[in-house]
Amino acid sequence: MFEQYDLTKQVSDEDYKAIFPDLAAHLSRLQREARDLDLPVIITADGWNLSGISTMLHQFVLALDPRLYSYHAASTPTREEADRPFLWRFWLRTPTTGRMAIFDRSWYSRLTAERIHPGDGGAPERSLREITRFERHLTDAGAVIIKLFLHISRDEQAERIERIKQEPAAAVLIDGHETVRLEHYELYLPVFEGMIAATDTPNAPWTVVEAHDRNFTVIKGMSTVVHALERAIEERRSTVVPRYPAPLQPPSNKLLDLPDPSKHALSKKEYHEAINQYGEQITALQYSLYRERLPLIVVYEGWDAAGKGGAIMRLTRRLNPRICQVEPIGPPNEAESRHHYLWRFWRDLPKKGHIAVFDRSWYGRVLVERVEGLSSPSEVERAYNEINEFEEALTDWGALLVKFWLHIDRNEQLHRFIDREEDPEKQWKITPDDWRNRSRWDIYAASVAEMLERTDTKTAPWTVISTNDKRYARVKCLRTVAETVEQALK
């Protein structure tokens, strides 16, 4: 593939001086337009060692308004990062709407490393799938991704290796510059070709930049960015996002055909025995998870007043606060709402060996946001798939994932609302929003049914629990967590 590129291309200094200022001014204008249109922009530059990536990017950033971009230089993952899925650190650095993120080497380094060192336990096919999904999630939500690959020949690299030996001062910053060896060129060649072929998607295409001549590299790189931005800006201007709620199916799902909870009612004594038994089991199991470095993610979704708080408390009181975090999920704040909706859930992932309990979760996208018309029909449609892919990324990473839907019927909810309003210690738990949501019960019910239908996957199944009997429900939650962990540790 690389042989099709003519590496002799050059731009004379004279031409460069004539072209560059206009191009830079153009880029600067487009950046402000992208801001005004709330367009998030991602630029990645990868390429051969010593191909001049940061030299090129340096010229880009001089044209840009520093208020509107962040620059992310490659580095080996920190301990915090190594304890998370490999895309975690890149998710965290995705730009908010109207901003630009520049990656000086990107997530592709991982893929390359896994191919070059197949013995190190990497899974390049999986990483490839993750990367494609990552880029698609972002571009589907409106981001522009521009990927540049700086290409040089074996001879050119050899020459640059020699040159750097003469000038060690500037080399301190070149990642692994001490270990760039010529014999690696042949090793990397098929890896880079395969990588570009496999990830040159319509939504995030690669541009190979012939990088022998510095002037040419800058002009071609910057022109690529300018054209991609122009296209994206034009497209954004002509797009109208519909803001009506997605249509709904009738409210039924076989998972909701719950057995009559009265048959399961537990006596106080039975309840306490069971809660203690599973609780003690979980206390012990958490340390095994910690030692085995398995992350555990427990998601609680359910009707208002279905007893999420009580169920969560029965779990967390058994867990050491040094390894368990509770993430209460409300409406996104201003910063969060300027990111992809999955961004804050990526951010809140537990470390390996730690436990994250989500009190509501990413499912808000297809529940409250859907019902309130905050997500468009196509966003809802995409969300099912994105959520399944997100959860697959988690389980592939090694996480144990438990998802609860706590179910009550409409009458039981009314009883509980009234109880709360009458008890001064519980009044704070009930708000006008709760009553408003209740008035839309049928629409919610249909959303719940469709959600269970489309996100009950083999790797991340739902556990639906009737909580009309609270004791039964709390025990069932604890037991499910305990059994899932025990199963995984076998």
Added chain:
Amino acid sequence: MFEQYDLTKQVSDEDYKAIFPDLAAHLSRLQREARDLDLPVIITADGWNLSGISTMLHQFVLALDPRLYSYHAASTPTREEADRPFLWRFWLRTPTTGRMAIFDRSWYSRLTAERIHPGDGGAPERSLREITRFERHLTDAGAVIIKLFLHISRDEQAERIERIKQEPAAAVLIDGHETVRLEHYELYLPVFEGMIAATDTPNAPWTVVEAHDRNFTVIKGMSTVVHALERAIEERRSTVVPRYPAPLQPPSNKLLDLPDPSKHALSKKEYHEAINQYGEQITALQYSLYRERLPLIVVYEGWDAAGKGGAIMRLTRRLNPRICQVEPIGPPNEAESRHHYLWRFWRDLPKKGHIAVFDRSWYGRVLVERVEGLSSPSEVERAYNEINEFEEALTDWGALLVKFWLHIDRNEQLHRFIDREEDPEKQWKITPDDWRNRSRWDIYAASVAEMLERTDTKTAPWTVISTNDKRYARVKCLRTVAETVEQALK
């Protein structure tokens, strides 16, 4: 000091069951009140190894609403953290208004370690000063700090060391549990006593908790928190923060008695030669900084249209984007404005060996915020001191700090505003805000004079530059940075 505490104190299980639920409910109510009052709350728990810190905190968090607190377990600093001043990671974890941060061991670990291992290059006296200032900055801005120290005897610790040997599962989480040795007790005793004595301030007092009996520990710890919150809430309710602008002195300062810039005007040729000379010098110097791991912080303040952007560009185009970050400082966003105003500057500090360029800075507190009445007179008054202490923390850490005030006169500003409005490529640079600020020139001028007066310190002096002649100013900025760095590297 410790001998005054009666370690035999106990609470029977029966009493505990009678007291705890009410205490927990009370704490929970106070937490919601603190939220409603926008009160940030910090709880730290330190103490002897195996004194049961996380066991106690676990009971606290069960009473708390997880939406309103964050739990920070001690850990050795990550690479990112070790490359910053030691308080950086704690500053980043300070709670926003209305939230609570719980530190399971805190910044005091650093102090203890430095005292115990005096040979490791620590500076405990300096850390002590930093800690006192850190706590004062936070409480002056309205935060509540509650510090608990869990005390056990030598014999009790010995017994617990034995017990943990029998039960290794739970021990995996106890920091350094393999190395807790009895003979250390005598070593730590005077260190802990000294630490408590030196940092038991009225704004952030210590409470020693006798920690032999688990029930007693929880009840005393929680009662301490409850009483501190009650006091703080009452105080907050009775406090009225004045919101009128701070009074101003006449607009003069000897630093502003600038030489006539026309005498310094540079020809185009002189300008290009000088810019290139200092620029090349800086390009080379950045790698020395990197190797020596010295952080460089350059602050640009000045009148609107004084040429900050152009001066910054002349510097950054000489710097590798992998080590230089530009931080454009505008009004704080929603999340930032819920923190101490210095919080975002702490967050944006460069790593060791890296360079941060601030396009406007923390001085906004005593300039725009003061003029617009966004900071109260007492906040402005405090800010001078806090800023000086902040900058001293930076230089003590080893940072090189260069502060520029770019000065133009009122007529020159008018010329430049009009130029910008007439040039289509520059129109975006001028906004109605600029004109509005200009109409308040005299008030700004007085604020500038007082700022220069009160923050021109020995460790962090101002460089005031007349920019009526832009060429002269740009060269002067570059030269000042180059000379400062060169001086430091000697």
